[in-house]
Amino acid sequence: MKLLFLRKLSAFVLLICSAPFFVGTPTYAIDEYYRFPEYSSPEKIQFEKERKLCIFPLRNLSGDSSLDFYSSGYASVLYSGLKSLVQIYDESLIPKSIQHSFGPNPSGVKPNLREGEWDYTGLEKLKKGELSLNVSRDPRYLILKVQPYETETAPDEGFIIPISRKYDCFYSTYGEFEKKGEEIRISIRIRSSKDGSKKEFSHKTSVRRSYQELSPVTEEIRKTLLGKHTKSLSVKTGNQYDSLVFLDGNYIGKTPLKRNDILSGIHDVRITKNGYSDWIGQVDLRESPKDLDIVLEKDKKEGFLSVDSDPQGAKVYLGSEYLGVTPLVKVPVKIGWNRLRFVLGDHVDQFKGVEIKKGEVSEVKARLKEGESVSYYRNKKYLFLDHTYDDFAIYSLYGSLFFYAGYYYFNLRADQALENARPMVQITNFAALQELQQSSPNFQTFALSYFYQESIYNDAKSKSDYFRSISGRFGKHQGIHGGLMLYGIGTMLILSATFYALGLDSETLEVGVAPVKTMPTFVRGLEGQYETESYAKFNMKF
The missing domain is CATH 2.60.40.1120 (Carboxypeptidase-like, regulatory domain)
Structure with missing residues (x-):
């Protein structure tokens, strides 16, 4: 204790002795010392953008447990009537964050406010109607999200605040219902967490039509939430x-x-x-x-292509589509991956892969080398515009499938023609013919019935033979009977085999680089660089 007293006394004496050194030295307030007034911080306010409406079940005050299903049922009906609300209006804005202004603000200097930020001057103009803004920029228009909670226990007045905080509800609907005879009295309250205010909606309805007759209450709640006409x-x-x-x-x-x-x-x-x-x-x-x-226009799904070549004047093909002569500027073309082909007399055809993106301009430039394409590209299957012999082999296979579908269709039509006539024709064999004769009252009736059925059969047979002549037919028992569809299948298969054979070549190089001999032989490439066989690649996708 004595030691503590001596320390305090020593500190006091030291301060008294040091006082002369501070005489004449100016003292500053905190804001002057740190020069706070020289700095300016503009005011900025950010407001909430959305609110949440929670719909809770209603309490059953009837004491009849058989009516408990109405508790969550009324919540579902309310949700059905309010879920289409996506936007509400509130003149009294709730700030989400406030940055107070500080320091002198030079006259004429406006604060740099970002999208969604406001100052008090702008708010006053907005409330007075001096600013005309789109709803998307006006902070008084808020997004409303409606969420039902039918599985929750129906809250009473004392529990609504905790459960609203649990689910982060800005608005909460709750209440109770009670059966009186054949009538149900419903009381629904909507609570706002803005100021804790409540508004009550009462309704009387019949037990049988209580769901259907809840619409007046739903409409009143909608008007309250909307907040504006x-x-x-x-x-x-x-x-x-x-x-x-x-x-x-x-x-x-x-x-x-x-x-x-x-x-x-x-x-x-x-x-x-x-x-x-x-x-x-x-x-x-x-x-x-x-x-x-509004009449919507078809989405063209187009991009743009700008093409040039050295030397200029080369014909340009995108796939098999002729685009024009270089230079080409912003030519509209379909989006996706494709190949460009540059063709110029006395020059080697140049191939380049290109990706066309929607609304964007793809730029491609090619340097052409003097020479002949036929001798430069030994694999001739790449010289038929942008389609190879392999491509045509596949196209021919597709064609054979098309003719096979036709073959199946016309054979089906032929069988149907006979089947449609079968219920109307009884004379299918000798026994049936004898039965018809015995059942006829006289020969004239028999003859009329016979020739009538024969005409039906002949007509059906004629249609069936016509469809068979188009399709043709082949099988183990029927043999082969020529028809347009069979001839088409055979032709397509022959073409497919022919194109495949034409595409066979000892060269295995991709398009875009000169075929070269095996090592150690070298050739000079398009860019004046030496290329080897290992460099002969074309890495674009098609």
Whole structure:
């Protein structure tokens, strides 16, 4: 204790002795010492962008457990009526983060605000109507997400706050119902975590039609959540149906679409359908309802190709499609991988792989070497535009499959022609003919019946023979009977074998590099560099 006293006394004496040294030395406040007033920090406010509505079951106050199914049932009905809500309006904004201004702000200097950031000046102009913004940029328009919780225990008044916090609910619907005779009294409350306020909706309905007659309550809750008057929006896409409609980035339905609960304002609209180009535009619903009838254009799925060659004037083929003579600038072509072929007299054909991307410009340039393509490319199967003998062998196989399908189809038609006549013809053998004669009252009736059935059979046989003449027929018992489809199958198989044989070659090199002899022989390549057989590659995809 004595030691502590001596330490304090020594410190006091030291301060008294040091005081003369500080006489005349200026003292500063904290903000002056660190020069805070010289720095400026603009005010920035960011607001919430979405809210969540939780729908909970209603409590059963009837004491009749057989009515418990209504508890989650009413929650499901509410969800069905409110799930289409995607946007609400709240004039009283809730800040998500606030950055207070600090330091002097030179006059005329505006704060650099990013998308979604505001200052108080901008907010005042917005509330006074001096700013006209799209709904997507106006912070007072919020996305609403609706989520049912039918499996939860129906909460009472004292439990609604904890369960709302558990599921991060901004709005919560809860309540109770009670059966009185043949009538059900329903009380539904919606609680807002903004200020803890509650609004109650009461309804009386019959037991039998309690679900169907809950719509008035649902409509009142919708109006409360929307927070602003609404307008009607109709969207059609001509003769096209099932186009998806997005309002301010939120999906609101398929065309033809009719919505009566769209908040007034300037909305961004996007209409999309597979195989068609998106339609993007705006609709002004501040004053009156709108009807849109949009004709979507086919998605061309095009990219662009700019091609040049050295020397210029070369013909350019994309696959087997002729594009023109170099130089070519931004030629619209289909997207995907393909091969370019450059053809110029007295020069070796040049092949290049290219990928065309939608909406982008692909640039390709080729340097052509003087010479003859026939001698330069020993493997002749690559010299028929951009299709090889191997390609035509495969095409021929596809052709044989096509003719085989025709063969099967016409044989089926021939069998059907006879089968359709079978129920109308009884004289299929001698016994049937004898039975017909015995059942006929006289010879005239027998003759009429006989010739009538024979005409039906002859007509069916004629149709069957016609279809057989087109298809042909072959089999173990029938032998081979020539027909157009059989001739086509045979021709395609012969062509396939012929093209395959023409494509056989000792060369195994890919397109794009000169075939060379085996090591150690060298040849000079297109770029003036020496190439060896191991370098003869073509790494592009087709």
